[in-house]
Amino acid sequence: MPNREVSFFENVWDVVRQVPKGRATTYGAIAKYLGSGLSARMVGWAMNAAHALPDVPAQRVVNRNGMLSGKAHFGSPTRMQELLVADGLAVADDTIVDFTKVFWDPATELAL
DNA sequence: TTATTGACGGGTA
DNA sequence: GTACCCGCCAATA
Numbered sequence: 574m575p576n577r578e579v580s581f582f583e584n585v586w587d588v589v590r591q592v593p594k595g596r597a598t599t600y601g602a603i604a605k606y607l608g609s610g611l612s613a614r615m616v617g618w619a620m621n622a623a624h625a626l627p628d629v630p631a632q633r634v635v636n637r638n639g640m641l642s643g644k645a646h647f648g649s650p651t652r653m654q655e656l657l658v659a660d661g662l663a664v665a666d667d668t669i670v671d672f673t674k675v676f677w678d679p680a681t682e683l684a685l
Numbered sequence: 686t687t688a689t690t691g692a693c694g695g696g697t698a
Numbered sequence: 699g700t701a702c703c704c705g706c707c708a709a710t711a
């Protein structure tokens with residue numbers, strides 16, 4: 574049988590899928606949870622590959638500033654914001670409002 | 686093969 | 699509070 578090793582990307586997608594509605598996480602939080610820590614950029618690459626997946630709410634993944642850094646990758650520049658608003662989040666100026674309140678850290682909430 | 690870029694983060698000036 | 703620099707890992711040119 575072919576190798577069935579879980580890639581770093583699949584691990585990222587798995588965490589993103591577990592992000593509850595109305596919450597959001599950051600690239601660094603996911604990277605740290607996976608153990609890479611400083612490799613937040615790899616999470617971004619994983620998101621880029623996540624385009625082929627149906628259940629990866631990448632809109633809930635933003636940078637540590639709460640800014641919709643990847644909004645440009647959703648086909649439309651406002652698609653990511655609309656998705657977040659549909660999740661019950663408040664978005665203003667391409668940034669999540671009260672991000673510290675909706676922040677969901679897998680290393681704290683998931684790794685329990 | 687090496688060099689540059691990339692949906693980032695954190696520290697220092 | 700803002701600006702700049704370095705670090706991480708992988709993919710692309």
